[in-house]
Amino acid sequence: MANLEDNVGKITLVATGDGRIIVGTLKGFDQTINLVLEDAHERIFSHTQGVEQVPLGLYLIRGDNVACDSEQNLYNPLFTDTLRC
């Protein structure tokens, strides 16, 4: 079974259906992949400036909008002021 049990309590990166990236601690999920994220941040990528982090707080993402959910297992220095895309 492909479930998210292993990811609970870990820092998780969620790609949403509309292409946004939200990072937070996964607190829970259900069978429709509704997700609860604690201390969520949205990462906004842009061509002109570095990655911007917008704090969102406690977030519940409806399963319909979840595309991809993945554990962030390392601090990645790529996410700095220099990354453009």
Next chain:
Amino acid sequence: MVDHSFFLRMLFYSFFKSLVGKDVIVELKNDLSICGTLHSVDQFLNIKLTDISVSDSDKYPHMLSVKNCFIRGSVVRYCHIPAEEVDPALLMDATRKEAQQNKQSAGA
């Protein structure tokens, strides 16, 4: 009323289970293409991949810090699978059998 999509999904669930451990490329509806090793799949065709890389990482660097991921079945557009792992004749046979069964149970 027989739910045909349910039977078909169970068939492809079994099919994907036979591909566990193989390298696949999953193309999402948001145009993201993720390449990785198929770790597991469930009845909704949600997919877990390990050791992933994003095919167009210049355009989508968002996932560079990620090694494993869970993909919701409903957002998958295509799955690219290794040709040598698939037996089309077997798959066609299975689908026909499934259709036959559905027809019978619908008639009963």
